[in-house]
Amino acid sequence: MNANTNYNLTDHKILHNNYLDGLATELKVEIILHLSNPTPLARCSRAWYATVNSPATKARWLTWRYGETHALFHAVRMGEPFINVGVVECLFAQKAHLSRYFIQRVMLGFGKYDCRLIDLKLTHNVRPLDLDRKKIIQSKIRSPWASNLSFDVFSRILKEGHDRFDGNNMPVRGNDMESFYYLSAGPLVISEARKKLQDNINEIERLITTFRFAPFPSRRRHIPESTESRSVNYDDYPPADGYENVRQLNVIARAILIQPNLVNVWKKIGYNEIVHDVNDLVMQGSLLILYPPTPTACWVKPGLDQVVKQLKDLQNIGFKLTDGLIGDALVLFEHRLKDIGEVLIDAFVIVRDLNSNTILSTCLRELLHPDKSLKRHDVLDYILDRIDDPQFEIISALENYGIVDNNLLDMAKLTLHTRLQYTPIVYRYMLVKFGKQSLVTKHLMREIIMVKIATSQSTNSPQHAAESNTIFNEYYKAKVPFEPQCLQLIKTCSSDFIVKCVFEGYLAKLFNFKVNFHPPRTARAPDLKEVTPFMQANSKKRTNKHVKKEKSDLQQEWQNVLYECYHGKGEFTDVFRTQIHKFIKRLDSLKEGNNFGSHSKQPKLLKFVHEELLTTSILN
Template identity: 55%
Template sequence: MKTITEYGSAEYKPLNNDLDRLAPEIKVEIILHLSNPISLAQCSRAWHTMINLPVTKSKWLISRYGKTHALFHAVRMGRPFINVDVVECLFAQNAHISRYFVQRLMLGFGKYDNRLIDLKLAHNMTIKPLDPNRKRSIQRKIQNPWASNLPFDVFSRILKEGHDQFDGDDTPVRGNDMESFYYLSAGPLVISQARTRLRKNKKEIKTLIQRYKFAPFPPRPKIRKRTIVSHPANYDDYPPTDGYENVRQQNVIARAILLYPKLVNVWKKNEYYEIVDDINDLVMGSILLLSNFNPTLGYFIKKLETLQSVGFRPTDEMMGDALIFFEHRLKDIEVLIDTFVIGRGLNRNTILSICLRELLNPGRNLKRHDLLDYILDQIDDPEETTYKALRSYNIANPVKIYLSRKGSIPLALTLLKYAPIVYQFMLVKFGVDSPVSIYLVGEITTARIGKAKLHKYNKTLASSTASIEHGWQELNNIFNVYYMEGVPIEPRFLPLFETCPEKIVIKCLFKTYLPKLFELGVKFQPSRVDKMPVLEVTPFTRRRRRTSHETKTEWLDEIRSCNRNDKMTATFRHQLEKFRQRIHSNRAFGTLSTSSKRHRHG
């Protein structure tokens, strides 16, 4: 993707003459509202010239990144974007430079001697073989670190500004104000001792911020989940190659703010308004972690309100953490929800929906159902909201994997995504024929058949790890429960049963679920079905569901079109034929068969 740094060579495209004749100040306003003006720069020579003016670049940087981070991003963009004129315009518009910035600039400026590094690597490898990943990491690190390709006149101009603003020749350019802040804010001490030490050093910390403009570098932009990184990235190297502040250094700032929230106001008086946005997630995520005692709900809410008063906002993840932490205080949870509503500025139902989605995050491994029940009883449309939350995490397993693979099925796809209590709760809460239960039985079915295939080709796998054996036992039980209860299974899963190597799974379909659906009488019960615990749950009032007639019709069509093939197991073929015979011998089949044909030809 092209960036603003590429404005030096532009291929112009036709532009509406009226836009080309806009007043310069209006053009600048338009540019300031764009995240990347490259397309506009290619429209005409007039726009290209306007965008490449040093004063326009500096205004765009400050508008987009703020006064504190504008200079950092100008250096990050490098040539041809940055030059002395751009730097002069930034300083003229009061863009900030900190002593910490000068110190980091000194660490990053200049080129490495690539030949010398190659010689060292070659020599070291003759003594001890170097890990290839480590070698690539070193080579990437020395390619183009932040500020390394800065023009010398720009580098010297920034150093001069630091020299003039701070202590002249006595400026500790080889120091590290981030490290100083770490020790002044009692970073090495435990929380109980750190509060006292930080307050003792409060005056010196304020001097570091007010006099020397200390502020962390901006956090690294979040990488989208769908982005695939082809090589391991080590962001713990200091200074980071890309210049952005590492999480480790950001945690130093977050910890200090949690101990002394008024520090935020000191930074804001310095016009570092982005401090809240830069570390909001870290601060919110650490409220519960940075305590050497179990905070009461009252303490937590007071702490949260204090942080909200200086601009911080609860994150989705933090709300989920807090709910689980205080789930034993259900009668007081409403106060916590109200605090979230105020902190996020959202309506109550939206907050409850966010909380539900966080509780249903498979990574949380929720062990209790009462908190789910409490949240669902207050949501406007609990069934639909739950269904959407489950789908947002892609709980359903990809069917193709189970069809195309045998013993190479990933272990994770043969285990339940949630603890058994969640599946049991959903069944009791929403009922057998709810979209929620139907969606979950799809995940349960695919995992159960995947487990059967994986076990066939890896018989020692379960016995090798106690957790795997326990997980598979939980899966077996939930599978049996859902089938015994008659949760509708979609006919599209029939091809999975064709190749399933476990007889009991096939019998659950043909001797338990389908006979119950067609009212033929259940003649089979799985050998191990743990009794479901009695859950104190307020059942959801059902809306209209699909009729059993519709489900029967779909299954008849699927069974009728299921022909013999080489992939079918002998057990499946035998059970399929026996079930067909049971249907044909049933008196109601004639009517159902006729209606099925009408349905298909209607």
Template identity: 40%
Template structure:
């Protein structure tokens, strides 16, 4: 039996709208408080919780309303039965969408609040993630993307600052991947469990690499966790840009100072060169470590100094020993 049922005080606190809202913001931040409140379902989120979240500065974005419009409610079981029976080659999702547990009053409260905030620019039938994809040149190769992105920068700023666009959280590793009845892992968009798929999260990290000032815009609206959320993808992405998997014929391995400059630029705005980033980067470049390793590992040393993890020292010794033999 849970603690709240054993202790009346705990139970009373757990039912309090202010306590629930404060817990959501403390655990998930203002940017994702509403997402997780909705994910936790009708037994957790109430009209009062929505009101308190708004009063405490939780971000209510147009994108959230758009996703709710797409995924609110449950499937018709009879229709699912018929589709399963007569469409043998079609994967039929099982379960209900992430927002299906919302009560109608809560759904209407959220939609009304977004409508009041956005006024004539609500675009319920739009999709701000898709819009962000096009504005940030997601259809272009990364070398060709900056020109288009900076051309659209004013629209991107409007999307973030005025429409409060924040990507949904990406799927935690402990969460099971959604699988279709065929056994394949689903990357359908929008996802059943609400979390952003890898494709969408990679799109956001790529946009940050092209225009790091996007971090400032997100922090300005209260998305303070943007760097911690995107840290691994952005830092490793920066190294992939330095050491492309399929380098052109005229590619020259960058020196340590060049890599330091790239990483320090990201560190200054809140990203971190963590042990995990270092270890994953070494594994990622393992097949070319004899070519790129000296520059890469020297850069890590220059940034971290005495706090450089042991794996860097061991790899440097390995590279230098092999070059002498």
């Protein structure tokens, strides 16, 4: 049976591969075009390998994925063995964009550094280098963009540029980005730049139409922390990774704001990605023109109609007011929201053609995006005070970003939670705003516990570990409750400190025992006195009876979880087992000393331990 099954599976696989190999070449190419990484497909068979690595297929894939304007840039970025003369020829045949600026940047980057010479200089340097200088040198040793091109690819690109742009008169050591900066009056304030740019408009258009000037693409907005590119200094020009810096793209965005028709000039040469490449910078720039950081004496605060007109004019030529841009705008003007916040939000409502509640929800969701890295709480406070049910919206955002993982039983996910997703100010603000018993705070406490346990088992990211330690201690001292379902995580914890916080601290207090455990002191948290605590509408005042009932229910819930945990399947860490054993022995000694009076008045956990756990103890 097993043999037949294996034969059938193998036979099916062969038929499947034969079927895929038999596909028409054009259909194979169409499949490849829709893959972000076709390399695994090349391993299927020789036929697929040949199709994937065909220069024509590579060129089409680049154009499909990155557009005609940036296809050649990404081909150079990928380097060998991806790029070769055949790929370059196919890109030129498929009308991939080539500019004089591209040639200039290739000239800047081509060629490898002499690593041995750099080592000798570092070794024989009389003056010790500071750390920043060493990092700059080390980043240059890594292969910068275009440095590892083969000579035949380099010469083919240079020849094409020579044929297209003025032959031997082409200024290969020039910089068209820098020329554009001065022609568009970059050094001048924007009020003075308008006339200067208009005077130079013909030369600017010639730079674009004749020499095909277009900026390089911007790098991904948020780069994973684990990547080596973190060490690259993005203020260097040209940057080692080849992507255009924000500073240079701001030059383009500023020129468009002064002369919007430049968008059409770029589109005429096939640079249709111009709107996408500088969308956020243009839209943010328009708001900064309306609300300058340092207003002049003659500045008049614009009204709603003026803001809407400015945004809609840009919208009419292709720019978009995206969700992310709305969040960025609020952070950009967080110090001035009391003055201009209402106008901004009303303008967003009109431009996006949405109701106020939807825009406010969008604002909150974007502000709670983990990549925002908020440094202040003001903008959160401003938006939350205008939302009817802020806790519901916050929890929805947390779930949307995967901050709250309801499946705490999946231990494999623990390794993914080695750092808090937000900056410390967010956790502190939520605690002050909603209180220790709120749903929001409890949800965040769950994340804090997961991170605390994960970092206690890892030796990486000491800075993140210190951050999570501080926030954990602050939440613990504020008496934010541990949820019973967290016990599934805590029993895997190897940190004696965390387990003590639960059993010798939180649970001891919950069941009215004397608490002898106190965490170490931490730095004093910033004072958030100006935050007004949230008051639930139509909330009833809790009576002593209600408080006692809630506490009794929580005690019972913990009892049930403890019983299931100790009598169910699963493993404990030695630390967890030791701490629980100490805790139960402590309870036993208290009973022997009759410190609680009659048995009927003992705390429920003590009764539970003796009546349930100790009868079938697995601790021995």
